[in-house]
Amino acid sequence: MSKFWSPLVSELQPYVPGEQPKMANLIKLNTNENPFGPSPQVIEAIERELNDNLRLYPDPEGQALKEAIASFHDEIGIKPSQVFVGNGSDEVLAHIFQGLLKHERPILFPDISYSFYPVYCGLFQIESKVIPLTDSFEINPEDYRQPNGGIIFPNPNAPTGRYLGLEHVEAILQANPDTVVVVDEAYVDFGGTSAITLVHRYPNLLVCQTLSKARSLAGLRVGFAVGNEELIEALNRVKDSFNSYPLDRLALAGAVAAFEDKQWFEDSCNGVIRERERVSKGLENLGFEVLPSKANFVFARHPRRTGEDLAAHLRQQGIIVRHFKKPRISEFLRITIGTPDQNGALLKGLGKILEA
Numbered sequence: 001m002s003k004f005w006s007p008l009v010s011e012l013q014p015y016v017p018g019e020q021p022k023m024a025n026l027i028k029l030n031t032n033e034n035p036f037g038p039s040p041q042v043i044e045a046i047e048r049e050l051n052d053n054l055r056l057y058p059d060p061e062g063q064a065l066k067e068a069i070a071s072f073h074d075e076i077g078i079k080p081s082q083v084f085v086g087n088g089s090d091e092v093l094a095h096i097f098q099g100l101l102k103h104e105r106p107i108l109f110p111d112i113s114y115s116f117y118p119v120y121c122g123l124f125q126i127e128s129k130v131i132p133l134t135d136s137f138e139i140n141p142e143d144y145r146q147p148n149g150g151i152i153f154p155n156p157n158a159p160t161g162r163y164l165g166l167e168h169v170e171a172i173l174q175a176n177p178d179t180v181v182v183v184d185e186a187y188v189d190f191g192g193t194s195a196i197t198l199v200h201r202y203p204n205l206l207v208c209q210t211l212s213k214a215r216s217l218a219g220l221r222v223g224f225a226v227g228n229e230e231l232i233e234a235l236n237r238v239k240d241s242f243n244s245y246p247l248d249r250l251a252l253a254g255a256v257a258a259f260e261d262k263q264w265f266e267d268s269c270n271g272v273i274r275e276r277e278r279v280s281k282g283l284e285n286l287g288f289e290v291l292p293s294k295a296n297f298v299f300a301r302h303p304r305r306t307g308e309d310l311a312a313h314l315r316q317q318g319i320i321v322r323h324f325k326k327p328r329i330s331e332f333l334r335i336t337i338g339t340p341d342q343n344g345a346l347l348k349g350l351g352k353i354l355e356a
């Protein structure tokens, strides 16, 4: 606390990101980064952009990236004007909260979901009502039939990894024609189907995605949203009242290249999916209950050991996973899928801990 702080800042409860330890040789399975790395074409595109043009501001609209995203989805017929791009999907989400979810009524989101949502509610002074997941940690669309100022949920959900089928997403959209429904698809490329296919039919649908996970560019900070032009216009209005140039020249060049290299993207997602199935089986063989995951992580608990205890023992072996000290999920570990070697080390490490 300081007398210099505004009353709002004094009351904020900021988001706490997963740690980025400085130690070398750690097996880092705590922040859902993609172990396979970005496409070499991304690196080349960024290197080409390292020139005197850096003295010039970047394109404030990020038009080349919007076109690359639209043409990636050309079979759905997305126009560049239906795309919004921002400095990581966290920034896109912030604009969404401020520009589309702040109304008279509280917004709805699951009790167990991305922990940034309540933080944005605090920053933008938005009322919220959390909707408990079912006992099996699923979203029940029936629970979202009540007056609200907007709805947001990740799909697949984080940190559970569970995917909600598009027919259920549609049920939520149909029940809420007068408010915006935001589907945060940070992990959708690891086996889910994107709700982007529905944007033409639902003017209240906004889909948010990131290049941090499936495209392995967490360090570049690029996210985007796809939806009806009216919704996109709201985000542009917020952006141009906040920061006209959210994406720098390097990020724009790298992100365009990431959408052009479809092969790398598909191979990388398939590699993660293959390893996810192997890690899930391995954990089950060790006695874990593993929630069915369509993400690049698994959420698992052991009947005999707490999540906190297992995470601490893994750490002693130089393996970092994520544990949330929160009601309902404190027994669980969230384990990011790593390289085959890292996953092998994780399963071996857990085996040792459970034997002892």
Ligand SMILES: *Cc1c(COP(=O)(O)O)cnc(C)c1O
Binding pocket: 087, 088, 089, 090, 091, 114, 154, 158, 184, 186, 209, 210, 211, 212, 218, 221, 222, 223
């Ligand atoms: C990782 C993640 C994001 C943020 O992605 P960035 O683009 O890196 O800001 C948003 N939503 C969910 C559910 C995530 O897991």
